[in-house]
Amino acid sequence: MSMTGQTTTSVRVMDSWKEESPQPQAFPDGAIPPRSKLYGLMPCGLGTLFQESLTSYLNRLGRRHGVSPRALVAQEFLPHLTSEYPQYHLAAFSRGTAVGINGTGTVAVEWASVLEQLTQRSDLHWLTLRWWIGDIQPRGLLRKVPAWCPACYAAWKEGALSIYQPLLWMFLSVTLCPEHEIGLIDRCPHCQKYQSVISSKKTPAGWCTQCNIWLGGTGNLLPGMVSEKQREQQAWVIRILEELRVENASSEGLSWKYFFENLATCMKERGAPSKLADLTGMDRNVFYFWTGRMHLSYTPSFETILAFCYACNVTPLQFMRTPAVLFQKMQQEALPQRLQSKPKRNRVDRKRCQDVLQAVLDGCEEPLGITSLAQRLGYHESLLLRYFPAECQQITQLAQEHRKQRRARYTTHVCEEVRHAVMDLHARGIFPSHRKVRALLSDPNYMRMPEASAAWHATRRELGLEQ
Amino acid sequence: MSTEEIPSSFPVELLTQPIGARLEYFEQRCLIEHPRLREALDQILQTICPPGEGASVRRPGTMLLVIGPSRVGKTTLIHLLEERLRALSREQMAHDASFIPFASVLAAGPEAGHFDWREYYRAVLRSLQDPFVDGKIARIRARELREAMETALIERKLLAIIVDEAHHLAKAASGRRLQDQLDHLKHFENLTGVSHVLVGTYEMRPFRRVNPQLACRSVDVHFPRYDASKEEDAQVFQSVLWALQRQLPVEQEPHLVDQWEFLYARSIGCIGLLKMHLNRALHLALTEGTKTVTLVHLRKTAMPEAKVELALHNALESEAELTEADGADERLLTLLGLRERENAVPAQAKRKGQSSSRKPQDRPGKRLPGRDSTGQEEDYEAPMPLSGEEAAAG
Numbered sequence: 001m002s003m004t005g006q007t008t009t010s011v012r013v014m015d016s017w018k019e020e021s022p023q024p025q026a027f028p029d030g031a032i033p034p035r036s037k038l039y040g041l042m043p044c045g046l047g048t049l050f051q052e053s054l055t056s057y058l059n060r061l062g063r064r065h066g067v068s069p070r071a072l073v074a075q076e077f078l079p080h081l082t083s084e085y086p087q088y089h090l091a092a093f094s095r096g097t098a099v100g101i102n103g104t105g106t107v108a109v110e111w112a113s114v115l116e117q118l119t120q121r122s123d124l125h126w127l128t129l130r131w132w133i134g135d136i137q138p139r140g141l142l143r144k145v146p147a148w149c150p151a152c153y154a155a156w157k158e159g160a161l162s163i164y165q166p167l168l169w170m171f172l173s174v175t176l177c178p179e180h181e182i183g184l185i186d187r188c189p190h191c192q193k194y195q196s197v198i199s200s201k202k203t204p205a206g207w208c209t210q211c212n213i214w215l216g217g218t219g220n221l222l223p224g225m226v227s228e229k230q231r232e233q234q235a236w237v238i239r240i241l242e243e244l245r246v247e248n249a250s251s252e253g254l255s256w257k258y259f260f261e262n263l264a265t266c267m268k269e270r271g272a273p274s275k276l277a278d279l280t281g282m283d284r285n286v287f288y289f290w291t292g293r294m295h296l297s298y299t300p301s302f303e304t305i306l307a308f309c310y311a312c313n314v315t316p317l318q319f320m321r322t323p324a325v326l327f328q329k330m331q332q333e334a335l336p337q338r339l340q341s342k343p344k345r346n347r348v349d350r351k352r353c354q355d356v357l358q359a360v361l362d363g364c365e366e367p368l369g370i371t372s373l374a375q376r377l378g379y380h381e382s383l384l385l386r387y388f389p390a391e392c393q394q395i396t397q398l399a400q401e402h403r404k405q406r407r408a409r410y411t412t413h414v415c416e417e418v419r420h421a422v423m424d425l426h427a428r429g430i431f432p433s434h435r436k437v438r439a440l441l442s443d444p445n446y447m448r449m450p451e452a453s454a455a456w457h458a459t460r461r462e463l464g465l466e467q
Numbered sequence: 468m469s470t471e472e473i474p475s476s477f478p479v480e481l482l483t484q485p486i487g488a489r490l491e492y493f494e495q496r497c498l499i500e501h502p503r504l505r506e507a508l509d510q511i512l513q514t515i516c517p518p519g520e521g522a523s524v525r526r527p528g529t530m531l532l533v534i535g536p537s538r539v540g541k542t543t544l545i546h547l548l549e550e551r552l553r554a555l556s557r558e559q560m561a562h563d564a565s566f567i568p569f570a571s572v573l574a575a576g577p578e579a580g581h582f583d584w585r586e587y588y589r590a591v592l593r594s595l596q597d598p599f600v601d602g603k604i605a606r607i608r609a610r611e612l613r614e615a616m617e618t619a620l621i622e623r624k625l626l627a628i629i630v631d632e633a634h635h636l637a638k639a640a641s642g643r644r645l646q647d648q649l650d651h652l653k654h655f656e657n658l659t660g661v662s663h664v665l666v667g668t669y670e671m672r673p674f675r676r677v678n679p680q681l682a683c684r685s686v687d688v689h690f691p692r693y694d695a696s697k698e699e700d701a702q703v704f705q706s707v708l709w710a711l712q713r714q715l716p717v718e719q720e721p722h723l724v725d726q727w728e729f730l731y732a733r734s735i736g737c738i739g740l741l742k743m744h745l746n747r748a749l750h751l752a753l754t755e756g757t758k759t760v761t762l763v764h765l766r767k768t769a770m771p772e773a774k775v776e777l778a779l780h781n782a783l784e785s786e787a788e789l790t791e792a793d794g795a796d797e798r799l800l801t802l803l804g805l806r807e808r809e810n811a812v813p814a815q816a817k818r819k820g821q822s823s824s825r826k827p828q829d830r831p832g833k834r835l836p837g838r839d840s841t842g843q844e845e846d847y848e849a850p851m852p853l854s855g856e857e858a859a860a861g
Binding site for chain 1: 560561563564565566567596597598599602603604606611614615618622623
């Protein structure tokens with residue numbers, strides 16, 4: 001054997017490489033760290049008041065993968081969950097009960113854990129209330145269906161920002177948007193339906209999950225609900241929530257046991273239960289239930305705790321840290337403040353409704369129908385039907401008549417436009433074919449209407465271009 | 468020759484293994500890294516990501532056309548490229564669990580005369596471990612698959628898509644259609660910043676000429692065979708042979724280097740063809756129970772002359788197109804007009820010289836003035852039919 005020069009090649013022995021397989025495995029097991037099964041999207045607004053909710057993140061993840069969020073849950077989540085969700089239960093769960101995924105219970109903890117495992121992110125547990133307000137009782141904490149601020153959606157769309165659902169809007173106590181100070185709404189203005197928590201469609205956030213209409217806008221300022229006092233109270237609620245969020249983020253977790261322990265300490269003061277009852281307007285026995293000094297004890301809902309704190313003019317965090325602050329407030333003689341977190345729907349302002357209905361019957365306002373009127377007045381249409389049946393029936397008839405006339409005017413306008421287009425083309429020496437006439441109309445789809453088509457034929461017959 | 472230069476040998480314990488295991492060792496586990504392979508690999512990596520920077524810094528999306536003869540080692544090149552990309556990306560992959568550095572797909576042969584893009588999208592999504600590409604909620608429409616692939620390329624922050632057998636893209640695609648195919652790939656590069664590494668045979672040559680814009684924005688990587696007429700290539704080929712003969716799991720080391728010209732002729736310098744030849748010879752030798760691979764085995768398993776000639780003709784023709792001929796700079800400068808301005812005066816003089824040596828075209832039948840030197844002017848003019856001017860002059 002003779003060789004000149006140096007050896008410039010080398011031989012490597014591979015552990016496993018099957019040349020005959022058409023697509024050699026690009027990532028053999030053990031070669032690289034395991035990849036995330038789903039995309040690790042960055043949660044929106046993390047660490048701020050407007051941080052994203054877990055259900056919103058789930059919906060966004062499904063849409064980013066190009067599949068329906070509900071289908072993503074069925075395929076990727078259900079096998080990892082301890083609870084059983086048969087197919088029909090999943091649909092019902094996704095429409096309403098799934099809001100608990102954002103809460104403080106075991107469901108939220110489990111779903112956050114599975115999601116972190118699938119996306120290989122470690123910060124998704126912050127998207128639940130467990131890591132916002134601590135280990136509070138979940139009762140009365142979350143809304144039953146998602147709500148949103150139309151002005152926020154419109155602003156995000158205009159600024160080309162991500163549209164999502166902040167966890168703040170999931171609180172039952174939050175009824176106004178802190179940015180725009182308008183009421184959060186939970187029904188689509190077009191189809192009047194509630195939104196699904198986990199959508200079954202691929203439509204992006206900000207569009208109705210039922211009818212696909214855009215939910216953004218200037219906002220529906222409901223008169224009678226938003227007063228100056230309510231704005232103040234909502235501002236106070238938002239301050240409390242922000243305070244609790246910051247405290248929870250910086251410590252190992254808020255524990256509400258300190259709140260009730262301090263309350264129990266306050267209750268030992270002579271005359272304290274009565275003073276608290278006067279301040280808050282609650283029954284004095286309730287405080288014994290809260291602190292477990294009666295045979296029956298329970299933990300109050302978050303709403304009730306907020307009402308208690310508002311009346312005592314302390315924040316929950318202040319009370320957790322410094323029980324003495326409550327003693328000081330009890331000593332002060334002040335008018336009791338009541339926190340109204342929900343509007344009092346059982347008191348209908350009959351006079352205002354009567355005035356509006358009469359204005360419609362008199363022809364001063366456009367008769368648009370009972371549903372629109374009810375939304376404008378801020379009540380459900382069943383209330384109007386109950387209290388003003390006769391007026392509602394007349395208004396319905398007026399509205400139907402109005403719609404017919406409006407339709408007739410619309411049809412006449414379209415036919416006129418078609419006729420003018422045909423005449424114009426004929427005057428210019430151009431044959432008024434379907435395509436040419438369509439091009440001249442303000443909306444080419446007018447020609448799809450049978451009346452427009454009939455007008456086109458009639459005008460052509462008039463001009464002798466058709467028999 | 469020093470001991471360090473001798474290539475490594477196969478593990479001795481292989482000789483006790485059955486034939487199947489020994490064949491599997493040589494056929495599938497021995498990988499030859501030779502200079503041409505390394506050059507092509509380095510060129511590709513320099514284009515995809517800068518050296519020494521890892522995967523955190525990336526170049527804008529580029530189309531790389533890796534062209535070479537059949538069985539030159541392109542699939543081996545892809546395998547090594549994947550390995551190097553994994554190594555470069557290791558740090559970023561540890562840091563970001565969503566990141567996948569590349570997707571490796573095989574371009575399927577065209578059905579019904581057109582390239583099936585949906586299958587291509589599905590192949591890329593499978594390579595990226597998309598959980599929804601198959602199954603109950605699999606996307607069906609081409610638009611949905613394309614959007615899903617675009618999103619996957621962005622979310623996974625891909626560096627490159629490696630397409631093997633990319634010459635299938637050119638099949639059943641004439642002119643305009645081929646341009647559309649490549650523009651479609653270019654769209655993904657612009658949108659997502661991913662590079663395409665199209666690896667295929669010489670059938671991909673039309674890709675280079677399809678579009679001037681694409682010609683400026685793509686990079687050609689020619690991965691040719693070894694040409695033994697060049698001393699350097701001949702030496703490398705012999706060193707490859709030497710390395711391979713040391714890996715043949717037989718009791719007695721064969722003397723393949725002595726037969727290098729015969730093996731070169733039957734493999735036309737393609738290492739893949741050479742390896743396949745040796746695979747077949749080894750199989751024959753082990754089946755017959757001989758202690759080594761002899762020339763007889765090599766001759767019996769050699770590729771027929773007709774096939775070799777066909778492959779060689781194709782390779783020579785393609786190499787002529789892909790290899791830049793001498794004088795390319797001068798030709799380009801001439802086209803750009805620089806050479807003409809420098810040579811303008813001599814060119815004009817040359818043209819004058821040429822015209823003076825030509826017979827005057829505007830004087831047919833006329834004898835040149837200097838031809839008849841003595842008193843021939845009247846006779847010279849008489850036979851010529853008078854032109855109008857001359858008739859008018861009298």
